[in-house]
Amino acid sequence: MNVSEYMQTLGQNARVAARAMARASTEDKNKALLAIADSISEQRDRVKAANQRDMQRGQENGLDAALLDRLELTDERIDTMIEGLQQVAALADPVGEITDLKYRPSGIQVGKMRVPLGVIGIIYESRPNVTIEAASLCLKSGNAAILRGGSEAIEANQALSDCIRAGLESAGLPATAVQVVETTDRAAVGELITMPEYVDVVVPRGGKGLIERISRDAKVTVIKHLDGICHVYIDEFADKTKAVNIAINAKTHRYGTCNTMETLLVHQAVAATLLPELAAAYAGLGVELRGCARSVDILNDITSATDADWDTEYLAPVLAVRIVDSLEEAMDHINDHGSHHTDAIVTENYTLARRFLTEVDSSSVMVNASTRFADGFEYGLGAEIGISTDKIHARGPVGLEGLTSQKYVVLGNGEIRK
Amino acid sequence: MNVSEYMQTLGQNARVAARAMARASTEDKNKALLAIADSISEQRDRVKAANQRDMQRGQENGLDAALLDRLELTDERIDTMIEGLQQVAALADPVGEITDLKYRPSGIQVGKMRVPLGVIGIIYESRPNVTIEAASLCLKSGNAAILRGGSEAIEANQALSDCIRAGLESAGLPATAVQVVETTDRAAVGELITMPEYVDVVVPRGGKGLIERISRDAKVTVIKHLDGICHVYIDEFADKTKAVNIAINAKTHRYGTCNTMETLLVHQAVAATLLPELAAAYAGLGVELRGCARSVDILNDITSATDADWDTEYLAPVLAVRIVDSLEEAMDHINDHGSHHTDAIVTENYTLARRFLTEVDSSSVMVNASTRFADGFEYGLGAEIGISTDKIHARGPVGLEGLTSQKYVVLGNGEIRK
Numbered sequence: 001m002n003v004s005e006y007m008q009t010l011g012q013n014a015r016v017a018a019r020a021m022a023r024a025s026t027e028d029k030n031k032a033l034l035a036i037a038d039s040i041s042e043q044r045d046r047v048k049a050a051n052q053r054d055m056q057r058g059q060e061n062g063l064d065a066a067l068l069d070r071l072e073l074t075d076e077r078i079d080t081m082i083e084g085l086q087q088v089a090a091l092a093d094p095v096g097e098i099t100d101l102k103y104r105p106s107g108i109q110v111g112k113m114r115v116p117l118g119v120i121g122i123i124y125e126s127r128p129n130v131t132i133e134a135a136s137l138c139l140k141s142g143n144a145a146i147l148r149g150g151s152e153a154i155e156a157n158q159a160l161s162d163c164i165r166a167g168l169e170s171a172g173l174p175a176t177a178v179q180v181v182e183t184t185d186r187a188a189v190g191e192l193i194t195m196p197e198y199v200d201v202v203v204p205r206g207g208k209g210l211i212e213r214i215s216r217d218a219k220v221t222v223i224k225h226l227d228g229i230c231h232v233y234i235d236e237f238a239d240k241t242k243a244v245n246i247a248i249n250a251k252t253h254r255y256g257t258c259n260t261m262e263t264l265l266v267h268q269a270v271a272a273t274l275l276p277e278l279a280a281a282y283a284g285l286g287v288e289l290r291g292c293a294r295s296v297d298i299l300n301d302i303t304s305a306t307d308a309d310w311d312t313e314y315l316a317p318v319l320a321v322r323i324v325d326s327l328e329e330a331m332d333h334i335n336d337h338g339s340h341h342t343d344a345i346v347t348e349n350y351t352l353a354r355r356f357l358t359e360v361d362s363s364s365v366m367v368n369a370s371t372r373f374a375d376g377f378e379y380g381l382g383a384e385i386g387i388s389t390d391k392i393h394a395r396g397p398v399g400l401e402g403l404t405s406q407k408y409v410v411l412g413n414g415e416i417r418k
Numbered sequence: 419m420n421v422s423e424y425m426q427t428l429g430q431n432a433r434v435a436a437r438a439m440a441r442a443s444t445e446d447k448n449k450a451l452l453a454i455a456d457s458i459s460e461q462r463d464r465v466k467a468a469n470q471r472d473m474q475r476g477q478e479n480g481l482d483a484a485l486l487d488r489l490e491l492t493d494e495r496i497d498t499m500i501e502g503l504q505q506v507a508a509l510a511d512p513v514g515e516i517t518d519l520k521y522r523p524s525g526i527q528v529g530k531m532r533v534p535l536g537v538i539g540i541i542y543e544s545r546p547n548v549t550i551e552a553a554s555l556c557l558k559s560g561n562a563a564i565l566r567g568g569s570e571a572i573e574a575n576q577a578l579s580d581c582i583r584a585g586l587e588s589a590g591l592p593a594t595a596v597q598v599v600e601t602t603d604r605a606a607v608g609e610l611i612t613m614p615e616y617v618d619v620v621v622p623r624g625g626k627g628l629i630e631r632i633s634r635d636a637k638v639t640v641i642k643h644l645d646g647i648c649h650v651y652i653d654e655f656a657d658k659t660k661a662v663n664i665a666i667n668a669k670t671h672r673y674g675t676c677n678t679m680e681t682l683l684v685h686q687a688v689a690a691t692l693l694p695e696l697a698a699a700y701a702g703l704g705v706e707l708r709g710c711a712r713s714v715d716i717l718n719d720i721t722s723a724t725d726a727d728w729d730t731e732y733l734a735p736v737l738a739v740r741i742v743d744s745l746e747e748a749m750d751h752i753n754d755h756g757s758h759h760t761d762a763i764v765t766e767n768y769t770l771a772r773r774f775l776t777e778v779d780s781s782s783v784m785v786n787a788s789t790r791f792a793d794g795f796e797y798g799l800g801a802e803i804g805i806s807t808d809k810i811h812a813r814g815p816v817g818l819e820g821l822t823s824q825k826y827v828v829l830g831n832g833e834i835r836k
Contacts, residue, residue, distance in 0.1 A: 369830025
């Protein structure tokens with residue numbers, strides 16, 4: 001079978017399984033999630049051995065240390081996968097929820113019922129734990145899934161695939177509800193994203209290059225964010241303590257995450273007092289600053305930012321700093337250079353806070369809070385399959401609800417249209 | 419300027435206007451809507467004269483009577499456009515609505531704010547009144563719009579475009595917030611649906627051929643339904659009066675609408691008593707029946723349905739009739755042959771009704787109500803730009819909300835991530 005035929009077969013299987021999954025009871029879905037957890041627990045040695053073969057091959061192929069680290073399945077990471085499955089089992093089932101049921105003048109009662117999307121394609125890179133995360137969220141939300149992990153993780157992904165299949169079968173759900181692509185042929189991705197007859201939405205997780213390629217070529221909706229160029233704007237009326245705490249936390253809590261601040265904007269009225277204190281704190285934490293001309297005037301020994309700095313997601317202990325003269329200038333900077341991911345203002349001024357929330361066109365807008373809070377768990381979604389910076393279908397952290405849609409339900413008593 | 423450059427210019431204009439529209443106050447948007455209504459009222463003779471030139475050209479080009487009828491702008495239709503604008507002005511503004519604002523354990527408060535999508539492309543055929551309907555909904559929902567009407571209506575559309583521009587300007591909103599494509603070159607459609615940098619979503623309204631072509635070629639999300647093959651299933655436990663009323667209304671209230679029933683499914687236990695009464699009523703109304711073998715046995719003098727009948731949207735006084743043995747068989751028929759538009763069950767049985775609502779995968783599912791209720795106005799949306807049979811972004815009748823998205827807002831008091 002060639003890759004195209006193989007992927008078509010997976011697609012057909014998924015479409016059939018999706019019907020059964022849409023009807024599956026909450027009890028059966030939870031049973032499957034817990035059975036997958038049990039299976040991983042029992043198969044822990046097999047999963048680790050498979051992962052070791054991936055690691056070995058990765059070392060031979062000269063993968064860099066960061067990639068090898070993401071690839072490795074330690075006991076701790078396996079425990080986290082098992083806990084993750086149990087947590088998803090404990091979440092409320094979004095499917096079938098009826099909301100907004102209201103009587104209309106005609107006598108009919110109209111509401112909305114939450115329904116699964118159908119078949120979700122997930123494309124990701126080295127981390128094999130994504131296999132379990134993605135499978136559990138698709139399963140709980142009543143969808144079928146086709147998972148395409150990185151070729152470097154193929155052995156671990158296949159071992160995990162066996163655990164998923166065992167769990168699904170023990171709960172009486174179709175084994176094809178979650179299919180892990182078995183070929184490492186890159187053409188499989190091209191097929192997966194261009195079969196709208198079998199796949200309803202694609203979620204790519206990984207580097208910007210991968211996601212750009214998928215967005216360009218996909219024939220189905222893509223839930224994605226390309227990058228996280230997040231800003232904190234310290235306003236003229238900011239509380240100084242909140243400003244410093246948030247600016248430090250948003251940059252240094254973790255460097256490699258998409259909700260980390262990459263550019264700090266400071267109102268000119270408070271720059272001279274705040275920037276030296278912040279610069280000292282950043283220096284102590286090993287963060288390099290790259291400033292606009294006015295920041296360099298105040299801080300002297302920092303690097304000058306180039307135009308490229310305003311558009312860069314460093315994912316590293318580097319921070320661009322710019323002094324602005326007004327809220328308008330800050331918002332223009334954010335709307336022009338940001339990635340519509342997460343942006344925060346620090347201010348005590350009610351009207352400026354309200355304007356920032358309304359006028360900044362990002363998937364998360366914040367007042368007096370660290371950008372690091374932009375996260376499905378922190379928002380109370382219970383889980384997160386990704387963060388969308390688009391506006392169609394989903395925006396911001398995407399949890400179980402983002403993998404569903406709503407149909408209309410109409411309850412009547414024999415009403416006819418006059 | 420060639421068509422590609424022209425459309426790119428419209429796109430750039432729209433993208434700039436969209437920013438201003440997203441910030442526009444409810445008052446200014448309503449002022450613009452009412453000013454457009456006034457302008458149409460003042461320019462009525464000019465609009466009618468332009469339409470007369472379209473009609474004249476259409477007659478010379480041999481357009482058929484149905485198309486000429488859709489094309490004509492009578493005084494009554496112009497009044498309806500004016501009233502429509504006033505009604506949209508009276509609707510609640512969806513933009514800026516904050517919902518679900520809840521405290522999280524970290525101390526932050528997380529909610530969602532409704533925001534415009536950005537730039538909407540609308541592609542439609544002969545009816546010039548769609549120009550005003552589409553413009554008013556995009557305007558009220560804070561979006562910019564690019565409208566591409568049929569070439570046969572170009573003169574009337576340009577006259578209406580002048581009224582829209584005058585209304586926008588008198589309210590201080592950008593005149594480019596609504597742009598009506600001035601060229602009749604078909605290549606303009608191809609450009610409009612393949613510039614994701616300027617257009618966020620496309621709504622095609624028209625024949626199945628047009629919509630299929632646009633869905634296939636578009637590089638942006640398409641909100642659409644291809645056809646409306648709607649079913650009424652009269653269950654074994656149906657109330658006979660409700661069943662007859664609904665079956666007659668769903669078919670005969672209007673023949674050319676997408677929510678009209680095209681196939682009637684009847685449980686075998688009630689077929690022999692119900693079908694003769696229904697057949698007599700349909701015959702009296704001039705509806706031709708095409709039945710399965712068992713229906714033909716009962717009704718004798720009706721046509722036998724072919725396989726193609728189950729998949730046909732007649733949009734005419736023709737009805738396919740099939741007898742089924744169970745709810746399962748009815749639902750399988752609907753899921754296999756329907757178009758996921760609107761399907762209804764008539765039953766007094768609680769459990770069967772509940773199963774139908776849950777298991778039928780259509781954008782509207784109904785119990786004991788006529789499929790003709792599937793409509794934005796009947797559902798209380800206040801307006802309708804189309805009906806979506808897809809699951810991504812919008813499903814069912816799409817009103818103002820369907821032209822918006824939700825971003826997350828986070829209100830804090832200096833919280834940082836631990």
